[in-house]
Amino acid sequence: MSTVLSAVAWPYANGPRHIGHVAGFGVPSDVFSRYMRMAGHDVLMVSGSDEHGTPILIAADEAGVTPQQLADQNHRIIAEDLASLGLTYDLYTRTTTRNHHAVVQELFLGVYENGYFVEQTTYGAISPSTGRTLPDRYIEGTCPICGAGGARGDQCDTCGNQLDPHDLIDPRSKINGETPEFIETQHFFLDLPALAEALGQWLDEREATGLWRPNVIRFSQNILKEIRPRAMTRDIDWGIAVPLDGWRDNPTKKLYVWFDAVVGYLSASIEWARRTGDPDAWRRWWNDPESLAYYFMGKDNITFHSQIWPAELLAYAGKGDKGGTAREYGELHLPTEVVSSEFLTMEGRKFSSSKKVVIYVRDLLSRYQPDAFRYFVASAGPEAQDSDFTWSEFVRRTNDELVAGWGNLVNRTATLVAKNFGEIPAAGAFTAEDEALLAHVEEAFGVVGDLIARHRQKQAIGEAMRVVAEVNKYVSDTEPWKLAKPEVGDPERLATVLHVMTQCVLDLNLLLAPFLPFSANEVDRTFGGTGEIAPMPRLEEVEDLDGGASYPILTGDYAGAPAWQRHPVVVGTPVAKPTPIFTKLDVSVIDEELARLA
Numbered sequence: 001m002s003t004v005l006s007a008v009a010w011p012y013a014n015g016p017r018h019i020g021h022v023a024g025f026g027v028p029s030d031v032f033s034r035y036m037r038m039a040g041h042d043v044l045m046v047s048g049s050d051e052h053g054t055p056i057l058i059a060a061d062e063a064g065v066t067p068q069q070l071a072d073q074n075h076r077i078i079a080e081d082l083a084s085l086g087l088t089y090d091l092y093t094r095t096t097t098r099n100h101h102a103v104v105q106e107l108f109l110g111v112y113e114n115g116y117f118v119e120q121t122t123y124g125a126i127s128p129s130t131g132r133t134l135p136d137r138y139i140e141g142t143c144p145i146c147g148a149g150g151a152r153g154d155q156c157d158t159c160g161n162q163l164d165p166h167d168l169i170d171p172r173s174k175i176n177g178e179t180p181e182f183i184e185t186q187h188f189f190l191d192l193p194a195l196a197e198a199l200g201q202w203l204d205e206r207e208a209t210g211l212w213r214p215n216v217i218r219f220s221q222n223i224l225k226e227i228r229p230r231a232m233t234r235d236i237d238w239g240i241a242v243p244l245d246g247w248r249d250n251p252t253k254k255l256y257v258w259f260d261a262v263v264g265y266l267s268a269s270i271e272w273a274r275r276t277g278d279p280d281a282w283r284r285w286w287n288d289p290e291s292l293a294y295y296f297m298g299k300d301n302i303t304f305h306s307q308i309w310p311a312e313l314l315a316y317a318g319k320g321d322k323g324g325t326a327r328e329y330g331e332l333h334l335p336t337e338v339v340s341s342e343f344l345t346m347e348g349r350k351f352s353s354s355k356k357v358v359i360y361v362r363d364l365l366s367r368y369q370p371d372a373f374r375y376f377v378a379s380a381g382p383e384a385q386d387s388d389f390t391w392s393e394f395v396r397r398t399n400d401e402l403v404a405g406w407g408n409l410v411n412r413t414a415t416l417v418a419k420n421f422g423e424i425p426a427a428g429a430f431t432a433e434d435e436a437l438l439a440h441v442e443e444a445f446g447v448v449g450d451l452i453a454r455h456r457q458k459q460a461i462g463e464a465m466r467v468v469a470e471v472n473k474y475v476s477d478t479e480p481w482k483l484a485k486p487e488v489g490d491p492e493r494l495a496t497v498l499h500v501m502t503q504c505v506l507d508l509n510l511l512l513a514p515f516l517p518f519s520a521n522e523v524d525r526t527f528g529g530t531g532e533i534a535p536m537p538r539l540e541e542v543e544d545l546d547g548g549a550s551y552p553i554l555t556g557d558y559a560g561a562p563a564w565q566r567h568p569v570v571v572g573t574p575v576a577k578p579t580p581i582f583t584k585l586d587v588s589v590i591d592e593e594l595a596r597l598a
Helices: 019-024 026-038 054-063 067-084 098-113 192-209 214-222 257-276 299-317 361-367 370-380 391-420 432-453 457-478 491-512 517-526 588-597
Strands: 003-008 042-049 091-094 117-126 139-142 169-173 181-190 233-235 253-255 292-298 337-341 344-346 387-389 538-542 551-555
Touching: 003 026, 003 257, 019 026, 019 292, 019 344, 019 361, 019 370, 019 387, 026 042, 026 292, 026 337, 026 370, 026 432, 026 457, 042 067, 042 257, 054 067, 067 091, 067 361, 067 538, 067 551, 091 257, 098 117, 098 257, 098 299, 117 233, 181 233, 181 299, 192 214, 192 299, 214 299, 214 337, 253 257, 257 299, 292 299, 299 337, 361 370, 370 391, 370 457, 370 517, 387 391, 391 457, 391 491, 391 517, 391 588, 432 457, 432 491, 457 491, 491 517
Parallel strands: 003 042, 003 292, 042 091, 292 337, 344 387
Antiparallel strands: 091 551, 117 181, 139 169, 233 253, 538 551
């Protein structure tokens, strides 16, 4: 058994999240975490709402509220939506807690004392109309290195190089299109060149494992070629104070939101431990070099997870060219893998709230089953390449695969058992066909589990559904409805076939539980179980551990999930006439949903 950290990207709290966001970080991380728990590993899944930075200020101004009020509102919405998707966080928290502020400042001090922060005069981008600092990502222009348009102020996605807004050719604000003004300002820079050798060695070690997705490891290694110091403070009044004399009380100097946000994986782990009553429990996931850590996000955040965050961890431990020693948190474990998804588009276009090319998570879940969406993400999502969400494909996969494939197998198995026996029947002698099917289904635990563990979720669910098709073929070949007819009169063979079908359905239900947790519980109840094989998260109101305002968190008790293996059916378990597990969608919903986008 291993200790496994599932570090899930922090949703930005400037508004509700749409389905493109959760397709990249939410569903993949939950599938992985659910499986790893069932496989016997000790999983800690953490994240929270990212609530600092200029975009929060902009959105708060537009809404006529304070930044804290906006963060409070959106944090609650996001937490409720993630709960509705069944995402099994051990702790989903937020970056405005006093615990998070303290952990971020401790990391800053450790990096600073080891000499990896250098103070420099640089140019800051200011909005001429508001006088407010423009964040790097809110400035676009032409890349000075490769000449590509649409380069951001922090990096060019075309060539992968790190940039500064001042470097861009013809820079402009994404907020209102104006040309920013650049003024001299003093900031702390993370000395990435002094950490480049250690970062390169770590990435080479990661490449040698062969586990990282090729696009992620290549991008991560490429950005090392042009590495340079990066500013980790900002001219802004909303964020975490710089914990140094002369800076601490400056109301317009705060830590960069991306220095702050990635520390959240550690601060959430520490908050979780404190809430369990064992304040040092987090160390099992962070100080043990044998622990595993997987970071889930979209591809636009690779830089921060394969360069900035590892650099912070190395600097805190004194592992760069300047040496140094770790402070109270000790040497912290670097990512085992950065699991980055590509982008999800919608009807061939990029998601855009302003252009109404969007569907928010709660809107989708108000009309459709969460497992229908989870199935689409697992089977057709942006795992290794960009993918497109279309309503026609969503309806097709729901009807032709979930309903006609898996739902049909569950329904007719339960219907035949309920009608002919009212309980799971005992088997007679197995035929070679019975034994071959049972063996094949049992083997799928190893195949599907290995694919999920290696973040090949499309292949994993494809393999599970292929086995569903094989069991459906067995049902068609054995024709149990004919065995039940009085003129045929083979009750022992009927009982054996239905016993085999039930065992296969319950095996497949466990194989699909990480992907389809809501329906997994329904299937379990259908066959006389408690309906608790896929534990669900719960939303709780809690007090800030250090005297701040109360807030909602996501947490849960997930130890009750069954082991990832065959569990023999219990003969005699009552089975009643079932109701359909999945809702078949009328094709008319395609036009209805497209009309909402018009």
